[in-house]
Amino acid sequence: MASFGNAFSSSIGKKLIMGITGLFLISFLLVHCFINALIYVNDGGLTFNMGAHFMGTNWIIRAMEVVLFAGLLAHIIQGFRLVLQNQAARPVKYAVTNGAANSKWYSRSMGLLGTLLLIFLIVHINKFWVMSRFTGIPTTDANGNHDLFAVMVETFKDPLLVVLYVLAMVSLAYHLLHGFSSAFQTLGWNHKKYTPIIKSVGIWYSIIISLLFASMPIAMYLGLIK
Amino acid sequence: MSTGNMNLTLKVWRQKNTKAKGGLVDYKLSEISPDMSFLEMFDVLNEQLISKGDEPVVFDHDCREGICGACSMYIDGRPHGPKDRVTTCQLHMRSFKDGDTIVVEPWRAKAFPVIKDLTVDRSAFDRVIAAGGFISVNTGNAQDANNLPIPKVQADSAFEAAACIGCGACVATCKNASAMLFVSAKISQLAQLPQGQPERYRRVQSMVAQMDAEGFGNCTNTGACEAECPKGISLENIARMNRDFYSAKFVSEEDI
Numbered sequence: 369m370a371s372f373g374n375a376f377s378s379s380i381g382k383k384l385i386m387g388i389t390g391l392f393l394i395s396f397l398l399v400h401c402f403i404n405a406l407i408y409v410n411d412g413g414l415t416f417n418m419g420a421h422f423m424g425t426n427w428i429i430r431a432m433e434v435v436l437f438a439g440l441l442a443h444i445i446q447g448f449r450l451v452l453q454n455q456a457a458r459p460v461k462y463a464v465t466n467g468a469a470n471s472k473w474y475s476r477s478m479g480l481l482g483t484l485l486l487i488f489l490i491v492h493i494n495k496f497w498v499m500s501r502f503t504g505i506p507t508t509d510a511n512g513n514h515d516l517f518a519v520m521v522e523t524f525k526d527p528l529l530v531v532l533y534v535l536a537m538v539s540l541a542y543h544l545l546h547g548f549s550s551a552f553q554t555l556g557w558n559h560k561k562y563t564p565i566i567k568s569v570g571i572w573y574s575i576i577i578s579l580l581f582a583s584m585p586i587a588m589y590l591g592l593i594k
Numbered sequence: 595m596s597t598g599n600m601n602l603t604l605k606v607w608r609q610k611n612t613k614a615k616g617g618l619v620d621y622k623l624s625e626i627s628p629d630m631s632f633l634e635m636f637d638v639l640n641e642q643l644i645s646k647g648d649e650p651v652v653f654d655h656d657c658r659e660g661i662c663g664a665c666s667m668y669i670d671g672r673p674h675g676p677k678d679r680v681t682t683c684q685l686h687m688r689s690f691k692d693g694d695t696i697v698v699e700p701w702r703a704k705a706f707p708v709i710k711d712l713t714v715d716r717s718a719f720d721r722v723i724a725a726g727g728f729i730s731v732n733t734g735n736a737q738d739a740n741n742l743p744i745p746k747v748q749a750d751s752a753f754e755a756a757a758c759i760g761c762g763a764c765v766a767t768c769k770n771a772s773a774m775l776f777v778s779a780k781i782s783q784l785a786q787l788p789q790g791q792p793e794r795y796r797r798v799q800s801m802v803a804q805m806d807a808e809g810f811g812n813c814t815n816t817g818a819c820e821a822e823c824p825k826g827i828s829l830e831n832i833a834r835m836n837r838d839f840y841s842a843k844f845v846s847e848e849d850i
Contacts (some may be wrong), residue, residue, distance in 0.1 A: 375843035377804050378802055379772070379812040380836055454770035457811030458705050463605075464697045467769065470821035476769050478814060552616055554768030556840065558833030567813040 376418055382450060387554035389443040390547050394573070395437055401577050404584055407593050413517020421513040424500060444486060451479040474542035475550070481543040488536035495523055524588040533585040541578035548573055600626040600687060603695040604639065606651055611705050612715075613646045616699065628688035632675060633658060633665060635687055654710040658685040660824065663759030664756040667712055668699040673763035673822050681761060681824045698760035701762050703771035705808040718808040719760050719776060725804035727780040729789050748786050749787070755782035764819035764827070770811030777805045777817035778835035785838055795842035799850035802839055 375381045403423060406416040406537065421425030423429050452542050467476055474481060499505055506516040524530055553556070564570070603623045609616025622744045623642075626635055633655050640650035656664035665682040690696060698712065699709070706714040737845035758779035765773050781798055784790030813832060820829045843849070 372843055372849075374803065378839075379810070380802060380839045382812055382838075383814075384840070407617040419617040441625050450814070454772075454814070457809060458702055458769075459704055460702050460708075462668060462671065462699055462700070462702055463607075464671040464699070467818065469672055469676075470767060471769075471816040475814070475816040476818075524678070526693040546815070553815050553829065553833055554813075554836060556837030557835045558830045 374589075380541075382446060382555045385442060385446050386450065387551040389439045389446070390551045392436075392439045392573045393443060394478070394548060394551075395542070396439075397577055401580050405580060407517065407520070407584060407588075410593055412509070412594060413515065414511055414513075416419040416517050417509050417513040417515060418511065422445055440489075444482070447479065451551050474545065477548040478543065481539045484539040485536060485543060488528070488532065488539070491529075491532065492536075493528075520584075521593075523590055527589065530585045530589045534582045537578045537582035540581070541574050544574035544577065545571065596691070598628075599624070600628060600690070600692045600694075601707055602626055602635075602693070604688065604689075605695065605697045605833055606639075606706075606712070607699045608651070608711055609700075609704050609708050611710055612817065616708065616711075618699075623682045626687055627688065630687045631658070632667065632669070632685040632687065633683045651712060652710040654714075655683060659685040659758060663761035666701050666714065666761055666763070668701060668715075668766055670697055673701070673766040674761075675690065678821070679791065679826055680757075684824075687716055701766035703762075703765050703810065705771065705773070706762060707848065714758070714762075715761050718810070719762065719773070721808065722777055722801055722804045723780060726793070726800035727784070728786060729793060731789065734784070742788050744787060752786040753781050753833050754778045758823075758827050759825060760781075761824065763822050763824060765810065767822040768813075768817065768818060770814055772789070772813045772819075773805050773808070773810040774813040774832050774835065775823060775827055775829070777801055778831035781838065782831040783836045785834060794838065795846045796848065798835060799839040800841045802835070806807055 376385060398538070403416070403419040406419045409412060409415040496516070499519060500516065505516055505519060507515040507518055509515045509517070524533075541591070549563075549567045552563070552566045557563075599749045601622070604621040604623060606621060607616055608619045620641055623635065623639055626638065630638070633653070634654060636651060643650045654664045654666050656662040658665075660681045660683060663681070665674075667674070667682045669682070669685070674682045675681060675689065677685055677689050700706075700708050700712045701714045701716075703714075705718040706716055709715050756779075758776060760776060762776070764775035765771050768775075781801060782796065785794050815829070815832075817829060820827065
């Protein structure tokens, strides 16, 4: 990147990486949430398994999966680096700070919320993605697709996991509540006409996505979806 | 609003010099008029300390009318205290209650080392300005007022950015000790006027590089700076700086 000077190592460039990877992850969540919501067709997971089959076999999606992991890693690594650098920028802390007077708690806690999400992701990837890609899903459904739905049903019989998933989605909601509009600000897209729209879309996106995701393990645990 | 005299407890950061270890020291003050400014209250404290033969508290101040940017006290966890859109010198004791305990600390940032007590070294800001916060023209005689037509909206926006007094409250309140609001204001006051155009993309690169070199943190868009700025400098300036920076790095062929 020599020809781009210090574009990506500068304070603005570092934020640009966070913003772009963040928006990319936001677009991924939309797809992920849509596919998962197919369980609400309530046909024993046939439609959902079809969606999962498409996601697992389409070569464009498989290529994007690599990009997704790269983006996720970049977001995580850069995030931790920023937290450390920003802490070092104030070596002596204040005895008294009143952050609530000037900013939202979740905007000041993106590192913490992100870490909680990372812990969740390790559990989540281990539960579903590793099985889908490597160890193999044990059963098939009536259409002959791998029965990922049955794995979901089995997984969410564990109330502890349901609680973990719901708490993680609360973290996700607050992480997005700041992250969505913040990414646009970092990209320089602050405009009197568009910023209010971005902000309200961001709020609705954060709430709806997180509620939908959280509703799935609950619905399965309560046996509302069969 | 209280009218009688007030009794207060101050917890003030005392630190002999940059290297010394500092700490909060308690002072009891009585007979403080609610009409005093916060700095006048410190004058009273210092008179008492001097008459007792103690070292007075060192703090920055100059114009005492809210326009110079010298005063810099972190009061009860907020820069310039509990009121919005005022500097410490324009904060009056009527904003507090009789019997209050008030904690006063210096700005805290790696780039703003404490010189003594409540005074910090803000020359990092001067070096950021020196890196590019200027226009290189021979001014000559004053031109006719309307020689260069500038849309009113643009002139107003540049003027709002130029209202920054460089006090450092943005850095002080930012959880990351980031200086982006200050730097973006200094970039925006020139980027929106015709005189600032020739050096626009050199300026943003030089000033951002200097800002990073001084050890300020990275912006995470919490918005605390905008909320605490005594002059109401807007986050729009940071977005403008980001846009100019991307243009400079990814479009312009000149790297700084």
